[in-house]
Structure formats: structure tokens, C-alpha cells
Amino acid sequence: MSGTKPDILWAPHQVDRFVVCDSELSLYHVESTVNSELKAGSLRLSEDSAATLLSINSDTPYMKCVAWYLNYDPECLLAVGQANGRVVLTSLGQDHNSKFKDLIGKEFVPKHARQCNTLAWNPLDNNWLAAGLDKHRADFSVLIWDICSKYTPDTVPMEKVRLSAGETETTLLVTKPLYELGQNDACLSLCWLPRDQKLLLAGMHRNLAIFDLRNTSQKMFVNTKAVQGVTVDPYFHDRVASFYEGQVAIWDLRKFEKPVLTLTEQPKPLTKVAWCPTRTGLLATLTRDSNIIRLYDMQHTPTPIGDETEPTIIERSVQPCDNYIASFAWHPTSQNRMIVVTPNRTMSDFTVFERISLAWSPITSLMWACGRHLYECAEKENDDSLEKDIATKMRLRALSRYGLDTEQVWRNHILAGNEDPQLKSLWYTLHFMKQYTEDMDQKSPGNKGSLVYAGIKSIVKSSLGMVESSRHNWTGLDKQTDIQNLNEERLLALQLCGWIKKGTDTDVGPFLNSLVQEGEWERAAAVALFNLDIRRAIQILNEGASSEKGDLNLNVVAMALSGYTDEKNSLWREMCSTLRLQLNNPYLCVMFAFLTSETGSYDGVLYEDKVAVRDRVAFACKFLSDTQGSPLDVLKDERVQYWIENYRNLLDAWRFWHKRAEFDIHRSKLDPSSKPLAQVFVSCNFCGKSISYSCSSVPHQGRGFSQYGVSGSPTKSKVTSCPGCRKPLPRCALCLINMGTPVSSCPGGSKSDEKVDLSKDKKLAQFNNWFTWCHNCRHGGHAGHMLSWFRDHAECPVSACTCKCMQLDTTGNLVPAETVQP
Numbered sequence: 145m146s147g148t149k150p151d152i153l154w155a156p157h158q159v160d161r162f163v164v165c166d167s168e169l170s171l172y173h174v175e176s177t178v179n180s181e182l183k184a185g186s187l188r189l190s191e192d193s194a195a196t197l198l199s200i201n202s203d204t205p206y207m208k209c210v211a212w213y214l215n216y217d218p219e220c221l222l223a224v225g226q227a228n229g230r231v232v233l234t235s236l237g238q239d240h241n242s243k244f245k246d247l248i249g250k251e252f253v254p255k256h257a258r259q260c261n262t263l264a265w266n267p268l269d270n271n272w273l274a275a276g277l278d279k280h281r282a283d284f285s286v287l288i289w290d291i292c293s294k295y296t297p298d299t300v301p302m303e304k305v306r307l308s309a310g311e312t313e314t315t316l317l318v319t320k321p322l323y324e325l326g327q328n329d330a331c332l333s334l335c336w337l338p339r340d341q342k343l344l345l346a347g348m349h350r351n352l353a354i355f356d357l358r359n360t361s362q363k364m365f366v367n368t369k370a371v372q373g374v375t376v377d378p379y380f381h382d383r384v385a386s387f388y389e390g391q392v393a394i395w396d397l398r399k400f401e402k403p404v405l406t407l408t409e410q411p412k413p414l415t416k417v418a419w420c421p422t423r424t425g426l427l428a429t430l431t432r433d434s435n436i437i438r439l440y441d442m443q444h445t446p447t448p449i450g451d452e453t454e455p456t457i458i459e460r461s462v463q464p465c466d467n468y469i470a471s472f473a474w475h476p477t478s479q480n481r482m483i484v485v486t487p488n489r490t491m492s493d494f495t496v497f498e499r500i501s502l503a504w505s506p507i508t509s510l511m512w513a514c515g516r517h518l519y520e521c522a523e524k525e526n527d528d529s530l531e532k533d534i535a536t537k538m539r540l541r542a543l544s545r546y547g548l549d550t551e552q553v554w555r556n557h558i559l560a561g562n563e564d565p566q567l568k569s570l571w572y573t574l575h576f577m578k579q580y581t582e583d584m585d586q587k588s589p590g591n592k593g594s595l596v597y598a599g600i601k602s603i604v605k606s607s608l609g610m611v612e613s614s615r616h617n618w619t620g621l622d623k624q625t626d627i628q629n630l631n632e633e634r635l636l637a638l639q640l641c642g643w644i645k646k647g648t649d650t651d652v653g654p655f656l657n658s659l660v661q662e663g664e665w666e667r668a669a670a671v672a673l674f675n676l677d678i679r680r681a682i683q684i685l686n687e688g689a690s691s692e693k694g695d696l697n698l699n700v701v702a703m704a705l706s707g708y709t710d711e712k713n714s715l716w717r718e719m720c721s722t723l724r725l726q727l728n729n730p731y732l733c734v735m736f737a738f739l740t741s742e743t744g745s746y747d748g749v750l751y752e753d754k755v756a757v758r759d760r761v762a763f764a765c766k767f768l769s770d771t772q773g774s775p776l777d778v779l780k781d782e783r784v785q786y787w788i789e790n791y792r793n794l795l796d797a798w799r800f801w802h803k804r805a806e807f808d809i810h811r812s813k814l815d816p817s818s819k820p821l822a823q824v825f826v827s828c829n830f831c832g833k834s835i836s837y838s839c840s841s842v843p844h845q846g847r848g849f850s851q852y853g854v855s856g857s858p859t860k861s862k863v864t865s866c867p868g869c870r871k872p873l874p875r876c877a878l879c880l881i882n883m884g885t886p887v888s889s890c891p892g893g894s895k896s897d898e899k900v901d902l903s904k905d906k907k908l909a910q911f912n913n914w915f916t917w918c919h920n921c922r923h924g925g926h927a928g929h930m931l932s933w934f935r936d937h938a939e940c941p942v943s944a945c946t947c948k949c950m951q952l953d954t955t956g957n958l959v960p961a962e963t964v965q966p
Contacts, residue, residue: 149415149470152485157216159477161198163236164485165210169201169222171236174493189483189493199236211263215270218244223273225260229253231275233291252289252318256280262333268341272322276331276346286325286334286346286355289318325355325363333374337397339381345397347371347386352395366400368393373417379424383442387414392429394442405457407440416471422479423515433468436461437484439496464494479515506797507961508535537561539798548806553578569756576640583646620679623710626743627676627766634765641762643671660684663693666731667759673705673735674763681735682706701732708739730754799961826915828866828873835866835873835884874917876925877941878933883925886913921947 150166164170172195175186186194206227213221220236221244231252258278266272271292277285330349337343342357352374353365370386370393377383384395390413393403412431420426425442443456464472467486475481480496498515505511510521541547546559554575557568615624628634630650638644643652652675659668665688672680685702689695709716717740724736730752737748746767750760788811795804825834864882865872873883917924923942924930933941940947 149487150485150489151210151471152473152483152491153210153212154473154476154483155219156212156214156476158219159475162195162473162483163210163212163222164489164491165207166489167202167205167207169204169207169210169224169234169236171198171200171220172196172491173198187491189491193493195491201234201236204232204234208260209263211265211273213270214265214267218247221247223263223265225263225275227259228257229260229275229277231260231263231273231289247291250291250316250318252287252291252321254283254287254321255319256283261331264335266336266341267338268336274334274336274344276334279328279330279349281328284324284327285329285331285348286323286344287321288323288325288344288357290322323357323360325360326353332371333386335374335376335384337376337381338378345374345376345384347374352384352386352400354397354400364400366402368403370403373414375417375419377419377425377427378421383425385417385419385427387417387429389413390431392417392427392440394427407457410434418472418474420474420480421476422474422481426480428472428474428482430469430472435465435468436463437469437472437482458499462494462496465490465492506535506794507539508533538794542795542798542800542803545803545806548803548810550810566756569758572642573640573758576642580636580640580646616676619677620682621708621710625676628769630766637765638762641758641765643762656680656684660687663688663691665691665695665698666729667756670731670735670755671759673738674766678705678708701727701735705735705739801960828868828871830871831866831869833866833868835868874924876929877923878925878929883915886910918947918949918952920952921945921949923947923949 150164153163153165155161155163160174162172162174164172172187174189174193174195175183176192177188177194178192182188182194183196186196189195204224204226207224208227209225211223211225213223218235222234222236224232224234226232233247233250235248252273252275254275254277258280260275260277262276264274264276266274271290273289273291275287275289277283277287279285325344326346326348331346332349333347335345337345337354344355344357346353346355348365348371350369350371351365351367352371353363355363368386368388370388370391372387374384374386377385382397384397386393386395390408390411392407392414394405394407396404407429410431412433414429415432416430418428420428427440427442429438429440431438438459438461441458441460443458464482464484465486467488467490469484470487472482472484475483478495480498481493482496483491483493485491501513503511503513512519512521541560544559547556549555549559552575554571557564557571560567562568614627614629616627617624630638635644635650638650639646643655644650645654652671656668656672659665659671665684669681669684669688672678672684682702682705685698685705689698689702704720707716711717720736721740724733724740727733727736734749734752734755737752738746741748744767746763749755749763752760792804792807795801795807827833828835864884875882912926912928914927915924916927916930918940921940921942923940923945925941930941934950938948938950939945940949
């Protein structure tokens with residue numbers, strides 16, 4: 145437009161039209177080509193859009209800047225700033241309204257001729273046009289014109305002149321501006337501030353200045369070199385961007401002393417910066433001789449304006465085309481859409497795609513945000529995959545108080561749905577552990593009760609001396625097998641696994657009978673076989689095959705067992721070793737693994753994951769020897785602590801706060817060391833030390849609020865000053881008594897209020913006496929007084945404070961998820 149590179153402008157109200165400004169004005173119309181072919185004479189902008197030339201205006205030579213009229217009518221009125229300082233109103237031949245016909249061709253002439261650098265229409269009063277000119281020692285550089293004012297010869301001198309020798313139409317030359325600003329200075333850029341009609345921001349020669357047209361003799365300014373391309377964020381009217389050479393300065397008009405942020409660009413100088421009109425805080429910049437547009441996403445940071453913190457910036461680059469870009473323009477309504485023009489007037493329609501922010505909620509809801517849109521991934525109806533997902537199972541189990549029944553421990557597998565045999569086995573094992581622990585605690589102090597919850601391995605390793613093995617005869621076979629002698633510890637381990645009952649009796653018959661009654665034929669046969677009773681195992685399999693719900697294939701398995709031979713090279717052993725893995729039931733598989741294994745090598749039984757853990761542990765107690773090592777404290781294991789903390793965090797993420805608190809209570813009963821220390825402290829405003837504990841060496845967990853009289857008892861001592869620096873504590877905004885004084889001893893605290901807010905349960909510190917304050921205005925007082933005040937009021941109780949304290953906390957609307965049905 146300045147004779148070297150073109151500029152481009154979108155129409156403010158016609159979203160399908162734009163103007164290319166160079167030595168002439170060219171108006172284009174954009175059409176979609178998704179379902180149609182490219183018309184003759186159209187220019188391809190993108191894969192789905194094309195531009196058609198509507199008109200050309202060559203009546204305004206020496207163009208330096210162009211601004212499109214912001215009002216709806218007339219639609220195609222443009223102001224053109226020329227090299228001699230004149231501002232000409234012109235049209236692209238699309239308006240035929242006689243009401244505005246007299247505006248076309250009107251010229252606004254400064255006193256002294258010099259270049260017009262920038263133009264800006266007032267967004268509130270569309271008839272005001274601001275022009276920024278070069279410096280002249282005897283003239284102003286910022287002129288504000290009223291294009292529709294009715295001038296009279298007495299007030300404003302005007303004259304009719306010919307446009308050229310060959311033209312017959314006449315126009316008006318207006319020489320008296322409405323306002324004159326910036327004497328003896330140069331204006332390089334300017335923009336109106338949308339918050340007020342009469343505020344104008346101008347980039348002068350060495351400073352940024354804010355002019356108030358209500359008092360033109362004064363201005364607010366800041367010295368800086370970044371005076372070019374000033375532009376206001378359309379979504380945050382106090383944020384302004386400007387540039388100088390390769391740097392962009394971001395200003396906050398509320399603290400105009402210095403830029404809040406400086407963005408360093410490439411070594412090449414900048415040519416244009418522009419805020420996106422459809423996206424909050426998105427700034428685009430263009431450098432000279434570049435085909436890349438840099439984007440800066442200003443993230444919102446809700447920090448006090450006085451804090452010296454820079455906003456968070458996400459930077460990225462886009463490449464709309466392969467050639468150098470002369471200029472670009474954001475589309476006024478289409479989200480993140482822009483059009484670029486190259487020096488040879490090649491244009492490209494481009495959309496900046498948003499980064500997709502993905503969020504997976506703890507309740508398996510998948511959502512993502514893209515621009516202004518929020519998408520949710522919905523599961524298909526009758527989709528069983530969601531029900532099988534372990535996260536869904538865990539949430540449903542936690543909702544049913546799974547794991548929190550500490551009286552009848554075995555019932556926890558029912559709370560889990562009674563569908564997983566492994567869980568059933570686990571909870572019955574824990575049930576046996578609890579029973580034996582309670583029984584052993586009633587006996588002499590020298591019992592093994594403390595080792596029960598440490599696990600079977602710790603119990604077995606706690607025995608004195610090594611356990612020797614002895615050979616035992618099979619029932620139904622002429623064979624002997626080495627079995628470990630059952631000492632007191634191994635008997636306890638078998639009892640915890642459920643194979644034998646309490647006492648010294650080692651008969652597994654009752655356990656086998658209970659398995660048969662429950663229809664677990666395969667498991668009963670395997671346990672009988674592990675106890676060297678192959679005849680009983682075959683008998684159980686035959687009973688299972690003949691039962692109503694039994695499997696006829698069990699007869700085939702019983703027949704295979706009956707043909708067992710101890711010869712290592714027999715055909716029976718070879719076939720069973722090969723075909724046992726094809727059996728569907730894991731207990732049938734481990735039966736043949738046991739019979740075909742070498743003495744002392746039982747990996748085929750021990751590493752079968754589908755067999756209950758307690759059955760494999762009981763098998764190990766009978767057939768494996770002791771190993772070196774010492775009992776481990778499971779609760780102190782880092783992995784266990786990691787699992788516990790993650791489960792607690794998961795309950796909090798599900799908003800199962802009551803369940804998590806109940807879990808913590810039960811955990812602290814079993815493991816007193818897990819009781820957490822105090823996590824929140826009230827610190828002194830002067831020295832920063834906790835006012836709950838003195839400066840002595842007494843550990844934190846030993847002293848609390850009660851020692852300072854905040855437990856609610858009037859007879860307790862009161863502390864109204866910091867124990868560290870002795871400075872007075874803040875006063876309650878309602879009772880005006882220093883904090884630390886119990887509510888019951890305050891004149892404003894009544895017994896009725898105390899009864900309303902306190903439950904009948906015993907409290908370590910009554911909630912009415914807690915320190916409570918607003919994080920925004922920092923005012924507060926006793927919790928009981930604050931709750932009483934905000935039952936009837938919304939504003940802060942402190943005079944002259946207009947803070948809406950109770951409306952600031954968004955978490956106040958959250959409710960525990962366990963109160964909502966799944």
C-alpha cells in the first residue's frame with residue numbers, strides 16, 4: 145500500500161468481503177467451493193473457498209493507510225490516508241443510498257502537508273475519525289474529524305474545489321478538525337479505547353500517550369520505543385499491544401508505568417501485530433520477509449494486579465502459505481480464521497486450529513475442548529466394555545463400602561459383587577487371620593498374633609530352626625513323597641489358608657466336604673491330591689460328573705488319574721505333560737502338573753495364576769523347605785504406601801470423601817503410625833510462624849489449639865498474641881475480640897449459636913472457634929460468627945468492603961458423590 149507491499153482488510157459487517165489495498169482498492173467476495181466447481185475468473189483461496197473480484201477503485205493515489213467505516217450504513221465507505229496528509233472518504237461503488245452520497249469524496253485537510261501514518265474510527269461514535277500524522281513544528285500530529293458535522297461558513301472555513309481538470313463533480317475540503325492533539329510531535333499509530341468514547345491511545349515519537357478529549361491539555365504517557373501498531377485486546381480492554389523493531393510490548397492500562405510483558409521476536413523487524421477478534425488473548429505477529437505468523441496465547445492468570453507476575457504465554461507458529469507474507473487480517477466472526485496476502489497479491493484463506501485439551505474424568509467420562517466448543521465422548525448403549533473396566537468396578541465397589549466392613553471381614557467379597565473367586569479367597573483368608581489373631585491375643589503374650597497380619601511367609605520364617613521333611617505314603621498308591629513336617633508355624637499357616645481347622649488336627653476332610661457342598665469339584669480334587677489322597681480325588685471327580693450341574697468330562701479326568709504311574713519315561717507321563725495345558729480348569733491343570741513334576745520342583749503349581757493364592761500358599765507350606773530371610777513389615781513397604789496413597793487420592797477424585805475418611809479411620813486403628821499430622825496451620829502475619837505451637841522444641845503433634853483456649857472451654861487459658869513474636873492476633877470482624885479467644889467467652893457468642901453449629905460428638909477443637917477468613921479481602925473472624933453472618937448477608941461484614949465473600953468459593957457447590965446414585 146505504501147508503494148511496496150499491499151495490505152488487506154475484512155469488511156466489519158459483511159463477513160464474505162474483503163479489500164486489498166495497494167496502489168488501488170480491490171473489493172473481493174468470498175464464496176464456498178465445497179460442493180461446486182471454481183467459477184471462471186475466481187481466485188482459489190483454500191481447498192473450500194474462492195474469491196471473486198467485485199470492483200476496483202483507483203481514484204485515491206498515494207495511499208498510506210486505509211480504515212473501513214464501522215457502521216452498517218454505508219457498507220463500503222472507506223477512509224484513505226494519503227502521503228500529503230489528506231484523508232479522503234471513498235467508496236467501492238456498492239452504495240447507492242442518496243442519504244450518504246454527499247460523504248463520498250469528502251476530504252479532510254491538515255494545515256501543513258505531511259504524511260498520514262494511521263487512521264482509526266471511533267467504535268462508539270462512528271462519525272469520529274482519528275488521523276495520525278508526521279511531525280510538524282507548528283502543527284498538531286493527531287487530528288480528530290467529524291465526518292457528518294454540519295459546518296457553517298462562520299465557524300468552519302470550507303471551499304469547493306475541482307478534483308481534477310476533467311471532472312465535473314465537486315466535493316468539500318474540510319480544514320477544521322474537531323480536536324487537535326500532540327503538538328510538535330509525530331504520531332505513528334493510534335487506536336480508540338473501547339471503554340470510553342473520548343479516550344484515545346496514540347503511539348507518538350518516543351512515548352505512548354492516552355488523550356482524554358474532555359481535557360485535551362493533559363495526557364497520561366509513558367516513555368518507550370514500542371510505539372508502532374498499538375492495538376487493544378477486544379476481550380480485555382485494559383490490555384494493549386505495541387511493537388518496536390523485533391519486540392512486542394504488552395501493556396496494562398491500569399498500571400501504565402512499564403509493560404507487563406515483552407515478547408522477543410526474530411532479528412527481522414515486525415510489520416504487523418493484531419489481536420484475534422474471536423479468541424480471548426490470542427495475538428498474531430508478522431515479521432518482514434517471512435512466511436510464518438507467530439501466535440501468542442495469553443493465558444488468564446487471576447492474580448492481584450499489584451503482584452509482579454508475568455502472564456503465562458503459549459507460543460507457536462503457523463505457515464499459511466509458502467511465499468513471503470505482506471500482511472494478514474483476522475476474520476471478524478469466523479473463529480481463528482485469517483486471510484493473508486503476498487507481495488504479488490496472491491491471497492490465502494487459512495484457519496488456525498486450536499490445541500485440543502483432553503480431559504479424562506475419574507468416572508471414565510472423556511471430554512476435550514477445541515476453541516469455543518466442548519465435546520463429550522458418550523458410550524454406546526448396551527456396551528459391556530464399560531462394565532468390565534476395572535476403574536468402573538473399583539468405583540462401584542468403593543460406593544458399596546467395599547473393604548470397610550471390619551467386623552465380618554468375609555462379607556467384603558459380597559460387597560464387591562460376589563463374582564470374583566480370587567477376591568472371595570482373599571477375604572476369607574483375611575477373615576481367618578482376624579479370627580486367629582483375636583483368639584491368640586487371649587492367650588499368653590508369647591503368641592504369634594503379631595505376625596498374622598504380616599503374612600504367611602513371615603509366620604513360617606518366624607519358627608526357630610529349620611523344618612525337616614519326611615516321607616509319607618500315598619492313599620491309593622504304592623508310593624512315597626517328601627512332605628515338610630508341620631510345626632506350630634506351618635499349622636497356623638494352613639489354618640489361615642482354610643485347609644485345616646483350629647487345633648492340632650491336620651485332617652483336611654471337613655474342608656473337602658465344604659468344597660463339595662459348594663460344587664467346587666475340581667478344587668476339592670486338587671486339595672485331596674495335594675494331601676496324597678489320589679483315591680479321594682478320583683472319588684470327588686466322579687461325584688462331580690454325576691451331579692446335576694457337574695461336567696461329564698470329569699469322568700475322563702478321573703480315568704486319567706487312575707492310570708498314574710511313577711515311571712519317568714512312561715507314555716502316561718509324557719501325554720499328561722503335553723495335554724494338561726489344554727484343560728480349561730486351572731485346578732485340573734495343576735493336578736497333572738503336580739503328578740508329572742520332579743521332586744522339589746513344583747513351578748507348574750506355584751505359578752498358576754488362576755489358582756487361589758491361599759491354595760498355592762498352603763501347597764508351599766506342605767512341600768517347600770524354609771529359605772533364608774527375615775519377616776518383612778508389609779505396611780512399611782514403599783510399594784504398599786504408594787498403593788494406599790493412590791487409592792486415597794482416587795477416592796478424593798471420585799468425591800467419595802466420606803469413604804476416604806472412613807478408610808483413614810480404620811487404617812489408623814490398625815496402624816497407629818499412619819495417623820496423619822496436622823496439615824493446616826494458622827501463621828502469624830508478622831513473623832510467619834505457626835500460632836498453634838510455641839517456639840519451643842515440643843513436636844508439633846504434641847500440642848494443638850486446645851492449649852491456647854480455642855477448644856471452647858471458658859476456663860482454658862486464652863492466647864490473643866503470637867507465641868513467637870508477641871504481636872496481637874487479628875480481631876474478629878463481628879465481635880471485635882482478638883482471635884484465639886473462645887466464642888463462648890466472647891460477648892457476641894450465645895449458647896444458642898453454640899448448640900446450632902456443634903454436633904454431639906466429641907471434638908478436639910470446636911468448629912465455632914476456628915480461624916476463618918476470605919482469601920480475597922483477607923477479612924474474617926470466628927467461624928461461628930462468620931457462618932451466622934453469611935446466613936443472611938452476601939457481602940463482607942467489614943465496613944466499606946464490598947467483597948462478595950461467600951460467592952467466590954466455587955467448591956461450595958460440590959457435594960459428595962456418594963450421595964448421588966451411580
